[in-house]
Amino acid sequence: MACPVCGELFYAKLDVDSPAYDMRLDLKPVGEISEPWRLPECPRCGFVVYKAPLSRAETAACRAVVYSPEYKKALGRSSYYRAGLLYARLGKPPFPTANNFLKASWQEEADPARLREDQELALRYFSAALAAAGERDGDWEKAELLKGELLRRLGRFGEAADHFSGLLAMPEFKGNFLGDIAAYQLKLCARRDASPRSLQDVRDSKKPALRRAWIAVRRALENVKEKITGR
Numbered sequence: 001m002a003c004p005v006c007g008e009l010f011y012a013k014l015d016v017d018s019p020a021y022d023m024r025l026d027l028k029p030v031g032e033i034s035e036p037w038r039l040p041e042c043p044r045c046g047f048v049v050y051k052a053p054l055s056r057a058e059t060a061a062c063r064a065v066v067y068s069p070e071y072k073k074a075l076g077r078s079s080y081y082r083a084g085l086l087y088a089r090l091g092k093p094p095f096p097t098a099n100n101f102l103k104a105s106w107q108e109e110a111d112p113a114r115l116r117e118d119q120e121l122a123l124r125y126f127s128a129a130l131a132a133a134g135e136r137d138g139d140w141e142k143a144e145l146l147k148g149e150l151l152r153r154l155g156r157f158g159e160a161a162d163h164f165s166g167l168l169a170m171p172e173f174k175g176n177f178l179g180d181i182a183a184y185q186l187k188l189c190a191r192r193d194a195s196p197r198s199l200q201d202v203r204d205s206k207k208p209a210l211r212r213a214w215i216a217v218r219r220a221l222e223n224v225k226e227k228i229t230g231r
């Protein structure tokens with residue numbers, strides 16, 4: 001493809017549709033596919049092609065961002081971090097901007113300082129999306145759950161617990177899986193647990209205590225087996 005910003009021609013690797021997978025509470029897929037969908041990025045100017053084609057006005061706006069000192073400083077950062085910067089500078093709505101920084105947090109998980117910055121930025125834009133939300137749709141539910149998840153992952157347990165208690169008082173979070181997630185998050189906050197957790201952990205938390213103990217034993221045995229076989 002041709003870079004809309006600098007005209008460089010390059011090959012872009014893209015992902016094909018993946019089979020069903022489990023995911024963590026921050027929506028990062030669990031298992032073989034543990035990365036967000038790849039975004040094409042220009043090897044010359046570092047522009048992340050978030051959409052194609054771009055209108056003439058969009059191209060001009062993107063060029064101004066890509067050639068700014070702030071973007072140049074971010075060239076070593078992940079593709080979704082740069083996509084987040086582009087969205088923020090182009091004035092895109094807060095929900096998709098937050099999603100870019102959330103995915104950046106998956107990509108940069110191995111670097112604690114970058115992970116924290118990505119999570120702070122995602123939290124800021126999910127909070128902005130909630131402040132601007134008109135109707136309580138799917139994006140609203142997601143933003144509510146992710147705001148709490150990010151507070152917990154950042155170690156702000158008191159604020160996270162208040163947030164999830166507030167959600168549990170709403171009809172949208174009563175008697176369904178969203179409510180199960182919020183209730184599980186409250187337990188994690190009480191334990192001051194900031195670790196990544198999966199939807200499977202939420203499902204397991206609903207099972208009786210004996211069954212949960214058996215699941216823990218089975219997981220430990222699987223870990224041992226993986227270490228022995230080197231898988």
Ligand SMILES: [Zn+2]
Pocket residue numbers: 003004005006007008042043044045046047
């Ligand atoms: Zn380029």
